[in-house]
Amino acid sequence: MKTLRLLPLLVLSLATVQAQELEKISQPGAINGTVNITFNTRTRLTDDGKPQKGAKDVYETALTVGKTTEFKGKVERQPLITSKILGSVEQPGQYFYSLDLGVINPTNMTQRKTVGKWVGTVPIGADGTYELTGADDSKHRISIDAIGKAPAFTDNFGGRLYGKGKKTGGAMSYVRRLQGKEVKIEVKNVDPMRFENVVLAAGPAQSYPKCTVNGNLDFDYETGNWLTNGIRFHYSLNGKEYDDVVTGSIKWVEDPNRASNGKGQYEFNLRWNEDKNKPASTEADAFKAANDEEAFFTVDNSVPSLTGTVAYVDTMAKVGGEDSVTASKITYQLDANQLTKQQVMNFLKVWLIGIGPTNDE
Known part of the structure; x- marks a missing residue:
């Protein structure tokens, strides 16, 4: 009889846990750290201007998420090289991931512990x-060691990323709502980076589950901006399904003296589930002054968002008679506004998957 009386309480307790919403954070520097790139494929060239065999671009990475999780190591990119005459493959195009995954003691930020790795080769x-x-x-995967009572596990990435290189025909439209006003801009020279059933591996902690991603992040060649009408994330945690739609822009702003100092930065203005989080507006809001382009890039912290900057100091050199970036020192300072740690982590994983296309000129 005692067991029967306890059963409803157990069911109620389980339902309460499953119904709990994930904690939201508003945190400056939710993603922070550095990425230093050496573009060896732009400096180690053959006589006909192609990358030499064995030359790889190297992305030295040291990024922290939520001030408690660290990604440290390197990603290398090896270009596809084909023979002149027959077009046969002399060197396959590949990415090599080797990132240590660490946790940081939130009560003592000097204490760090490596708990696993993000590794694998991506053709x-x-x-x-x-x-x-x-x-x-x-296999492209995250492998986590057994730590305390938490068991070891390995989880694989999957799906396809279509990198830059195929421009769309005609103009693309991007729409957002701001202060009761619908704002639209059109971009003609767009190159989409497309996520097709991309699977983000779980980890480093089990509170960061496997996630499926679909959608586009589009590059505007005329301005250097990235734009999206929707990158869609789907994942399950504690028995509950979650769907996030990320919209917005990543605006490229060059320093006036970039030609001499190599400086420029991306200004992030990405919003989560904007349609579900529209603030209340009045009729007067629709008449507030702002042209469409200014309004489109305006930061609106009334909705969950990721803002801040990714700042570049590039080394320039003449390569084949043209100016080229041969190295980049990049500093991340991205701020979370009412986002869950899972949302921030999912975005960083997507960004690291696209580390090549997002850093190409």
């Missing part, structure tokens, strides 16, 4: 397709 097709499942002999 890149001639059409710019990234096979995120990885190579047969080197």
Whole structure:
């Protein structure tokens, strides 16, 4: 009889846990740290101007998420090289991931512990397709060690990323609502980076579940901006399904003296589930002055968002008679506004998957 009386309480307790909403944070520097890039494929060239065999671009990464999780190591990009005459593959295009995953003691930020790795080889097709499942002999994965009572686990990435290289025909429209006003801009010279059933591996902690991603992040060649009408994330945690739609812009702003100092920065203005989080507006809001382009890039902290900057100091050199970036020192300072740690983590994983296309000129 005691068991029967306890059963409803157990069911109620379980339902309460499952119904709990994920904690939201508003945190400056929710993503912070550095990425230093050496573009060896732009300096180690053959006589006909192609990258030498064995030359790889190196992305030295040291990024922190939520001030408690660290990604540290490197990603290398090896370009596809084909023979002049027959077009046969002399060197496959590949990415090599080797990132240590660490946790930071929130009560003593000097204490860090490596708990696993993000590793694997990602083949890149001639059409710019990234096979995120990885190579047969080197799956693209996150592997976590057993720590205390938490068991060890390995989880694989999957799906495809279509990198830059295929411009769209005609103009693309991007729409947002701001203070009761619908704002639209049109962009003609767009190159989409497309996520097709991309699977983000779970981890480093079990509170960061496997996640499926679809949608586009589009590059505007005329301005250097990135724009999206929707990157969609789907994941499950504690028995509950979550769907996030990320919209907005990442605006490129060059320093007036960039030609001499190499400085420029991306200004992030990405919003989560904007349609579900529209603030109340009045009739007067629709008449507030702002042209469409100014309004489109306006930061609106009344909705969950990721804002802040990713600042570049680039090293320039003449390569093949043209100015080229041969190295970049990048500093991340991205702020979370009413986002969950899962939302921030999912975005960083997507950004690191696209680390090549998002840093190409």
